[in-house]
Amino acid sequence: MTTATAERTYTIEQVSAETGLTPHTLRYYERIGLLEEVPRAVSGHRRYTEDDLGWVRFVVMLRQTGMSIADSLHFMELTRAGDHTIGDRVRVLRAHRDDLVAQLAVLQRHLGAINRKIDIYEGLLER
Amino acid sequence: MTTATAERTYTIEQVSAETGLTPHTLRYYERIGLLEEVPRAVSGHRRYTEDDLGWVRFVVMLRQTGMSIADSLHFMELTRAGDHTIGDRVRVLRAHRDDLVAQLAVLQRHLGAINRKIDIYEGLLER
DNA sequence: CCCTTGCTTCGAGCGCGCTCGAACTCCTAG
DNA sequence: CTAGGAGTTCGAGCGCGCTCGAAGCAAGGG
Numbered sequence: 001m002t003t004a005t006a007e008r009t010y011t012i013e014q015v016s017a018e019t020g021l022t023p024h025t026l027r028y029y030e031r032i033g034l035l036e037e038v039p040r041a042v043s044g045h046r047r048y049t050e051d052d053l054g055w056v057r058f059v060v061m062l063r064q065t066g067m068s069i070a071d072s073l074h075f076m077e078l079t080r081a082g083d084h085t086i087g088d089r090v091r092v093l094r095a096h097r098d099d100l101v102a103q104l105a106v107l108q109r110h111l112g113a114i115n116r117k118i119d120i121y122e123g124l125l126e127r
Numbered sequence: 128m129t130t131a132t133a134e135r136t137y138t139i140e141q142v143s144a145e146t147g148l149t150p151h152t153l154r155y156y157e158r159i160g161l162l163e164e165v166p167r168a169v170s171g172h173r174r175y176t177e178d179d180l181g182w183v184r185f186v187v188m189l190r191q192t193g194m195s196i197a198d199s200l201h202f203m204e205l206t207r208a209g210d211h212t213i214g215d216r217v218r219v220l221r222a223h224r225d226d227l228v229a230q231l232a233v234l235q236r237h238l239g240a241i242n243r244k245i246d247i248y249e250g251l252l253e254r
Numbered sequence: 255c256c257c258t259t260g261c262t263t264c265g266a267g268c269g270c271g272c273t274c275g276a277a278c279t280c281c282t283a284g
Numbered sequence: 285c286t287a288g289g290a291g292t293t294c295g296a297g298c299g300c301g302c303t304c305g306a307a308g309c310a311a312g313g314g
Contacts, residue, residue: 012261023261024303031263043310045261065237069301083251090248097241104234107227110188114224121217124210139291150291151273158293170280172291196271 009039009047019056026056034059034073036080065100136166136174146183153183161186161200163207192227 012023021029029035035055038046048056055076062072075092078085139150148156156162162182165173175183182203189199202219205212 022303025301027263028302041261043261045310061237061240063301065234065241086248086251090245090252093241093245093248097238097245100234100238100241104231104238107192107231107234110192111224111227111231113188114192114220114227118217118220118224121213121220124213125217149273152271154293155272168280168291170291172280190271 007049009049010053012046012048015048015053015056018053019060021056021060029056029059032069032073034069034076036076062096065096066103067096071096134176136176137180139173139175142175142180142183145180146187148183148187156183156186159196159200161196161203163203189223192223193230194223198223 010018012026015021015026016023019026026035030037035052038048038052041047059072059076062075063069067075071092075089078089078092137145139153142148142153143150146153153162157164163179165175165179168174186199186203189202190196194202198219202216205216205219
């Protein structure tokens with residue numbers, strides 16, 4: 001006997017509001033396989049589960065940290081392939097983390113340069 | 128009487144190596160006005176001065192920190208317009224810095240999430 | 255019964271930022 | 285005198301990542 005737990009679901013519009021992706025983009029990501037197929041209401045409308053939402057957020061994170069769609073897709077395919085790909089996944093994530101750390105270092109350096117430039121301009125203005 | 132100082136110059140290939148932009152991109156940036164016209168040798172070849180190189184580096188910094196070409200162009204036009212635009216320039220830079228700081232915060236957050244994910248996978252691997 | 259709202263699919267289109275190739279010129283080395 | 289190499293201009297092309305619009309359908313309210 002199973003206990004029927006009515007799980008909370010989200011419409012595409014709600015997921016859009018939560019993640020910052022437009023409904024168009026959410027459907028596009030699903031189309032290209034970046035997101036798995038989302039369950040539907042009888043009407044045919046998408047009903048995202050909490051899990052689905054988690055995967056959307058994960059993909060958003062990959063994309064915002066500069067991973068290409070092709071590489072993100074590759075990672076998601078590894079994930080769906082099962083537990084034997086965990087070694088591969090950890091290698092991908094480590095490489096990506098290293099890229100990100102390098103990226104952060106560059107941005108910090110640039111931030112310093114911009115702040116110095118602002119200071120110089122402000123010095124010129126004070127006369 | 129002026130002292131003729133033979134200033135050090137750089138070929139497009141050298142500027143490319145220094146800045147990471149391809150020669151194609153350097154010419155493209157000049158074409159669209161993102162970089163000022165560079166002095167030429169008698170042969171017609173570009174000879175970047177130290178100053179030119181500095182501006183290339185500055186533009187690279189704007190682009191790498193996520194400023195669009197259109198906005199970078201706007202800033203460079205302000206710069207060329209003269210000292211009366213310093214107020215505007217400082218406003219643009221401050222806004223851009225604020226964007227950058229926000230961007231950095233997001234990336235730091237994502238870095239933390241990726242590291243946690245790696246840890247989880249490593250935990251799974253140790254069995 | 256019809257209108258509105260909110261979603262659906264599908265294919266085409268588009269903006270950004272390069273990227274490339276063709277044809278040409280100039281300079282230097284052999 | 286010739287060949288090679290590094291640069292030039294110009295216009296076209298392209299890859300990425302959406303973005304959009306048309307046409308359709310299901311559910312609810314007046």
